[in-house]
Amino acid sequence: MNDILKDRALQIATRTGNEEVNIDCSKASLAGSVSQRACVFCGSRVVLFPIVDALHLIHGPVGCAVYTWDIRGTVSSGPELHRQSFSTDLREKHVIFGGEKKLYTTLTSLIDKHNPKAAFVYSTCIVGVIGDDVEAICRKVEKEKHIPVIPVNSAGFKGSKKDGYKAACDALAQLIGTSDEPAPEFSINILGDFNLAGELWLLEEYYRKMGVNILARITGDGRIDDIRKAHKAQLNVVQCAGSMIHLAKDMEEKYGIPFKRVSYFGVEDMSQALYEVAEFFGSSHMMEKTRELVSEELSKLLPVLEKYRERLEGKKAVIYVGGAFKAVSLIKALRLLGIQTVVVGSQTGKKEDYEIMGRLCDPGTILVDDSNPLELAKFARETGADIFIGGVKERPIAFKMGLGFCDHNHERKEALAGYVGMENFARELYASVLSPVWQFAGMKEKAL
Amino acid sequence: MLLKHTPKEIKERNALTINPAKTCQPIGAMYAALGIHGCLPHSHGSQGCCSYHRSALTRHYKEPVMAGTSSFTEGASVFGGQANLIQAINNIFTVYNPDIIAIHTTCLSETIGDDVNQIVGKAVEENKVPEGKRIMYCSTPSYIGSHVTGFSNMVEGIIREFPVSTGTKNRKINIIPGWVEPSDMREIKALAKTMGVEIIMFPDTSDVMDAPQTGTHEFYPRGGTTIAQLEAAGDAKYTLALGKYCSEAGAIALENKCGIKFKTLDLPIGISATDRFISTLSNIAGIPVPQSITDERGRLVDMITDMQQYLYCKKVALWGDPDQLIALTEFLLDLDAKPAFVVSGTPGKYFMERMEQLLGKDMGGAKVQNGSCADMFLMHQWIKNEGCDLLLGNTYGKYIARDENIPFVRMGFPIYDRVGHSYFPTVGYKGAMYMLEKILGVLMDKQDADSSEEAFELVM
Known part of the structure; x- marks a missing residue:
């Protein structure tokens, strides 16, 4: 079997040194490809x-x-x-x-x-x-x-x-803009969090401690009446930029609301998101509260992560997710756990996203746009990966190959955002990669 | 209260489907094609269809599901999908190297009028189909029938492409098993083997959709009916079609093509239907039923006699696909339980006729409905009004089970939230025992949970 569709060659790159990664993305899937994309x-x-x-x-x-x-x-x-x-x-x-x-x-x-x-x-x-x-x-x-x-x-x-x-x-x-109810001071809209496993509620708690008011949740746990008055917010905080950037830009244009692109996955990105919001409002009190919050969360989280890190250090991961921004956060979050990303790809990433990923990854990392099971399995095999992070269609492939798996998509069962989410993420990886089942797996190859 | 929107009052609806008890044709075609060895299903339509079908099958089977898509764009939907399909055929044979591509259409390619037969002809003409490679196809417009129809259509597609009559009969018996689980197909093969009857079964998803963990991802797992077997099906002495909705059209097509007589039976689920299946197989093959199968039946009957008091008059609500529902209804009647509400989203007159045969005049007081407004919403309304003791159907019943606190056994497609259906059959006597064990388990758990302390019993 040929492993790669010839016309797809430019959608795959291997980072070799410090040069810019250049991926030919944002194009339609080839007809006949077993693409993981949807419509x-x-x-x-x-x-x-x-x-x-x-x-x-x-x-x-x-x-x-x-x-x-x-x-x-x-x-x-x-x-x-x-x-x-x-x-x-x-x-x-x-x-x-x-x-x-x-x-x-x-x-x-x-x-x-x-x-x-x-x-x-x-x-x-x-x-x-x-x-x-x-x-x-x-x-x-x-x-x-x-x-x-x-x-x-x-x-x-x-x-x-x-x-x-x-x-x-x-x-x-x-x-948006069809209700004129005024908004309190320090109001933001959360764009691009879908409240999977209650993640948005974690964020709400952080923002509440900072003194930030959330006006509209777009769209996790979203309410029509809130969305109608979303134009009264002072700032749009955009996660999952792939899906929500259009709306953020549109609101900036129509209502002059600035936006910030953030990610709530991993310790670094989560903290940075909160700091950026505090900085935006320019309130030293809020900044102080944010510092307190971050340091309190970290003092709880880091010792726990250290335990997982001891066992996960040196493992290799394949990331294949829908949006590229998430992939970027995941590379960083994995690194915090001592895990090296060896393959990273997305269904819908843009050129800039792949450039960022390229800069973040170690030499030898394979970057891929709009991949398919055949390629992913080949890359995982060749790079000697231990863990796969993906969605519903990738899970059984990973398990058949004997890799640990973490669902970072719709079917996640535990919150992966925020500080608690980072702990959950580490635990899920730990449980899957080090599961005793793998000692029984692939017996044929082990010539029992 | 997840379904707090369901009101008790039942109003006549003619436009609206709420929480459907069916899905669209292509997924059935995809599942059937996966039961052919070395076959890559291909969805001729937009990317989303293929992605949804693969995800749905993966959720149900917890297995990788491979399939290609024509990746329709705006251009294709205006100018036709020919260029996409020819390119797809070329790419698939070049990169994924299957023995067979199984093409099914979608509502989009059907509506714009793509003629797959003609396009495949053109692909052959342009040498896009390598020597020895095969293409089968069927039409699966999503706005006709249901997923069940799609399965049946792909079975017909298989028959159009493969069986050949050489003039010399091979004394084998064809079995079209219908849309059942890999575990069921494995059990049907095992029963035939125990009897010493040589069969050709297609499709056969065992060792495809229940593949063992080996440490490698097999793009084409080792199971599935082979091309050689499919070709030999044209010389078989007889065809048994299990389930009218999924299998009969294929058996008719095979009779027309190769002159092979056929008989349609209910799915061999439960005791009566399995009796008919075993005795028919024994008659056609001219081989007596071996003692081991008679003994297995005896154990099932013994189990029913032991537990009859827990089954008598239990009101059951069941939903899903017509072939399964027909067989389950008969099984429940044999158990002395009472099929009370039956819903199938799949349209078709035969279902109502057969149900009336089983349940008696006016459905013996049971509520039975199929077609477009026969959905889980209606089912919930019936249950709200009259109550029942047991739910039997796919995962979509879990909302009702939770809201109404009714014991629930999962059965049919899809099952997204439990395992077991891939491994433990429901067909045959053994399947009936598995099912019975599950049904009794939930009924008796409920009795234990609800009984007062003095009525709570150790021995049941």
């Missing part, structure tokens, strides 16, 4: 999904709704409406005669039943082709039902997951 709809759906008091209606055949039914472990402190799966379940006759009527009936009856604060209507591939005027239906229902009804332009074929993020941001932009 526009998927991108929009994962971003908007955590808005818990909105109705999420998927306009199309039933599959797209089923595969996204409650698949993100994004938790709510209140309503659970987002966990229901609503579909127009288009059938052959709708494909021929159009699905507008069915969309209208479905949408209005769902709004009557659930009284949501707003509704998102996602277009799927087929809607993009049969030409339903989703926008017009949304306007009509919005007038009749007096809640925002927002079309999400997410036909799957219109690009990759990244374009779906953009469509989600466009949808959010329609909501």
Whole structure:
């Protein structure tokens, strides 16, 4: 079997010395590639999904709704409406005669039943082709039902997951600025945290201790009313920049709200995020509080990490995740545990992201954009990796190869953000890499 | 209260599907194709479809699932997907080197009118298909039928491509097992082997979707029906199609192509259906049922007699795919339990007819519905109104189980939150015993948990 698609060669680089890494990314996957990427709809759906008091209606055949039914472990402190799966379940006759009527009936009856604060209507591939005027239906229902009804332009074929993020941001932009309630001093919006395993609540606690008010959570544990007044915040703090940078830029342009790109993964990045916010507000009191917070958290965390580090030192890791910014944080977090990153890649990274990764990694590290199982398995084998950090599709591959695994995606079961998250991350790696099961694994190779 | 939105009052719905009890065709086609050795499934559509199907299958089987995609773009959706598919075929044979590519369509490629037959012809013409390599395909528009239909369509695709009638019969018996687990396919093979009946089974996902940990990731695991076996299927003396929805269309296609007679049976789940399967197999092969199988049946019957008091009149809610539901309903009736609510998102008249045969006139008082508004929302409403003792179905029942505090046995597709289904069969007498053990386990756990201290019993 040939290991690499020839036309993909430029999407892979090995860092040799100190030169800049140059990766040919942001291009469509080759047809026939067993890509780990998804589509526009998927991108929009994962971003908007955590808005818990909105109705999420998927306009199309039933599959797209089923595969996204409650698949993100994004938790709510209140309503659970987002966990229901609503579909127009288009059938052959709708494909021929159009699905507008069915969309209208479905949408209005769902709004009557659930009284949501707003509704998102996602277009799927087929809607993009049969030409339903989703926008017009949304306007009509919005007038009749007096809640925002927002079309999400997410036909799957219109690009990759990244374009779906953009469509989600466009949808959010329609909501923001529609409520004029004033905001208290030191108000920020959190962009790009999805409250997986309650991570956002950890951050809230940190910000609360600093004296920072969180106005809108976009979108983890998100509420429509908060998002509508998000333009009253003084600062946007953006994590998962891949998905949310469009919205941050849009809000900067429209409302003059500056933004900061941060990451909450790993000790360094977490602390830096808090310091940057404190610095932004220019309050020495807040800075003092932040220092106290960071030093208190570190004094608890570092001794614990040291224990894990003793056992993990010298292990090698493969990182393959959706967004590149996360990969950058992971390289640093792993280094803190004495683990060397030997392969790092993402589904949707940009050129600049790969340059940053290149600078962070040791010589010999392989960088890869839009990879596939065959390549990943080959790289892991060749580099002698011990650990794989990825998502649902990578997990069984890692386990079959006898590597430890940590899910840093939707299916994480424990918070990985913040200081507590760093401890959880270390424990998960420790438990998986040093599991006694590996002594029984691969018996055939060990010629039992 | 995760499902606090479910109201008790049941209103007529005609547009709305809430919490569906089905999914779309392509995933069924992908699963069927994985049961062919050295085969790479290929999704002719946008990238997301393929990614979702792979993720869903991986969540259910906890196994790597390999499949290619045509990676549709805006251009492809306007000008057609021919260029993408031809490039995909070329790339797949060059890089992943499968023996077979199994192409299925999606709602997008169907709606824009791509003709896969013609495109594959063109790929062959342009020498994109290396010597000895094969392509099979089927049409799987997501807006018709359900995932079950997709499975059936791929089985037909297999038959269009492989079986050949050489004129000399090989005395083997074809078995189309339907959409069952690798454990079930393994059990069907084991039963046939015990009987001494030579079979060709397709698809066969055992040793593919339950592959052992070996220290390497096998892109093409060692299981799956081989091309040689599939070709020989054309000379078999008979075909048994297990499950009308998943397997009959394939058996008909094979009869038309190679003149092989067939019989459609219910999935051999539970005692009656397994009896029919074993006796049919024995009759066709002309081989008597061996004592060991009779003994296994005897142990099952013994187990039921021992525990009958815990099963009598237990009201059961079940949902999922029609072939499974039909067989399970009969099994529950044999156990003296009461199938009370049955929901299948997969459309089709036969389901209702067969259920009426089993349950009696007017479904014997049970509520049974299939098709587009037969969803988990309706199921929950029924349960809210009338209650039941046991839930039997896929993982999506866990919300109801939690909210209503009803014992729940997972069965069918998908199961995202428990293991075991890949390893322990539900077919055959042994499968019935596994299932019975699980059902009794949850019912008796509930009794233990709920009973007052004086009624709490050590011996049950």
